[in-house]
Amino acid sequence: MSQDQSSESPAVPEGGHGQKGSTRAQARTAVVWQVLKEALDRQAKAGPSPVLDVLDTGGGTGNFAVPIAALGHRVTVVDPSPNALFGLQRRAAEAGVAERVRGVQGDAHGLFEVVERGGYDAVLCHGVLEYVDDPAEGMRNAVAALRPAAGTLSVLAAGVGGAVLSRALAGHFTAARRALTSPEGSWGGSDPVPRRFTPGQLRDLVRAEGLEIAAVHGVRIFSDLVPGGLAEQEAGALEALLELELAAAESPAFQAVASRLHLLAVRG
Template identity: 70%
Template sequence: MSDPMRPRASLRTAVVWEVLRDALDRQVKTTGRRSLDVLDSGGGSGNFAVPVARLGHRVTVVDPSPDALFALERRAAEAGVADLVTGVQGDALGLFDVVDRGAYDAVLLHGVLEHMDDPAEGVTSVAAALRPAGTLSLLAAGLGGAVLARALAGHFTEARTALGDPAGRWGEADPVPHRFTPDQLTGLVEAAGVRVGAVHGVRVFADLVPGVLVDTEPGALDALLKLEAAAAEEPAFHAVATQLHVLGEKTAPAESATQEDQSLRPARTPL
């Protein structure tokens, strides 16, 4: 089966997909079950849900948009995984109106946190849907990438505004309500009782490289994908990534209560 994340659009998703697929493989080995229960909160039309289902896992997608859920149903049917994908109308802050607590081996929250009125509540909510030792995959907008992009476009005042704004916004016309530094994002995850396993910078270069270069230069797309993968795990590049991906594991209640005392991480910057 060909990899569903390898086309041109994979520049935006390849790093997250590789990390997520490996994490699910580890969950399979840990649990001894070939088919996991996965929740994709805000999963829309199934950009990740359908590929996850193609791995043999049962996926529930919760999304507020009926149109997105209709597209999800069609996409799952075309991929031959309609029996493994369930779409439910709802959102992360009302998650347990439509799904059960502690019922999932893995939860995805991709591209949703930055649009929530209360990001901390959103992370806490999705974390509560995890079984003990379950995997959280969180993808959210990075502050540094936005500052860099505005500066490179010549919007220096907006770049400075974003840098100093508590929510990381560059102005009233900014369509993104919240952006996060790596410390802010990992702080939210840890406060929700999830141990951070890894942080990845996503779209470090992809949004800055002219599309015509990638489309016309032989081998450029593959080389750029490899560069993104190599830079993703380097902390030096997290500060300038367009998006940040956090992979974590839900801790037991007693462990969660003491993990901050045992951690050698520097203090988190509050939102």
């Protein structure tokens, strides 16, 4: 992943409540956090232990790992950047969950050089498939990290439609057409994202590994397009933006133009 953040959430990824900037950041991640937290809660209640072992591939400074650890779970973060892993440990310590967060340097292709195959109750593959040389292999490794009997996979990746729409609205029509027609969903050499996906492409990658798709959501449908000043002109506008993001997330029509796509899949 009700239409609001759970009051039981220990933290809201990318910022907390009460500040304009953080509320806008919350609108960008609220759907993912809501769906993910509910899935972890269900799995913890149904499994043999309420404490889950969670793997966050490409988890960086712990935007999701630290809030998950604050729920009581053990989280291993794999990231190629030592600076990001340093930031992860600092954030975990500040949140009081350092004993439940472990950072290891590595990447999706060499995943089992640094973590155990089949050793995790849940795996996050957020912002990874856009950058790996072979998305199918990256997905295969993420699924192989799940326990053989049961597990939850959370995939977050860049969406083609959102890039096309944002380029067109900015007046960069040639770049928009290139992103639309490119097999990788990229607008060219200046594009910071090497690859983007349609909802169907993400579904195909997951189904190829034998998992059942539980939910697909559009993320950052509006929040990346609305100018910051416009969203802050009147009281309650940012909160209304958050509610709009949540309301549109499950609509296939809006998933097609979302900046990010979130897919939740399960095994067993």
